[in-house]
Amino acid sequence: MRTSTGPVEPEAIADFVSVRSQLFGIAYQMLGRAADAEDVVQNVWVRWQGADRAQVHNPAGFLVTVTTRLALNVATSAYARREVNVDGWLPDLPMDADDPALEAERGEALRVAVQLLLERLSAAERAVYVLREAFGYPFREIGALLGLTESAARQLALRARRHLTEQRHTVVDAARRDELVEAFRGAARAGGMARLIDLLAGSRRVSGAGSGSRLGCRPAPASAR
Template structure:
């Protein structure tokens, strides 16, 4: 659970940092660090593993609350509005999601569902495309 949370938070934090304007200007070291293929491969593998754990261990609504809260730091009130829940219910779902991630229970993962969620998460983290991620998370909630 700790690894999943840290990978998710690191990805979200780095996405925010890329959108910020640097006061110091352009730095060649920053560009070289960003295109390190080994580092990018490790991040991609870790993120894929984190998304797989989310799909294996959480229900769609728990997944939605967890990702919005832990990765993108949405307040519970906004999560509740987006997912049409009460604020207390959103808090409870986040607590359950953390507990489920700590457990060893797993269910079979649909590779298409995992890949779609991973792609949406990456787009949200890289380009700020939260609308598509939220739509996907809400859609997954309605299916289950």
């Protein structure tokens, strides 16, 4: 395809900006790492700048296709090098209300991350994984909250990390996902963990979650990891 050598027109910039969050979500769902997804989106922008945009009749479709191909290349390369891991599957917390663009992007990353947690993990695995990876709870405390031994909590964390790399696609109810997203945001901003843990753990009894006194006093972290 012939490349464009002129400046990027305002319309072309608007076309990219209008789907940027969608592109990030696609890359994030395929790669599972916010940093990798951001790198893919930046590469898509470079491709869009150099593309012969006069020949592109569906900018959104073009950008989605390029994003999918680049993300697939990254994922394939990572698997070939045996570098697949689940660090960074959860976006940075808390959401930054002072930067609407950043908040929207992190919000999309969180929505995709929660979707993956619901698709690929059991209720117990989700609860342990989020408490450990996003909020830094020690395994002994996780076990106490969920009615598990410390050893069982560690095993669930290992199992969760393994399952996140597998292509498991349990059907997810959108309303349930959105409810969990809002609980996650609330816990990140205000530190109130009781509702989040109840939703993560499903029917599992959570010790002390009823009053919320113990869970609500833990400060929200500056970032997921």
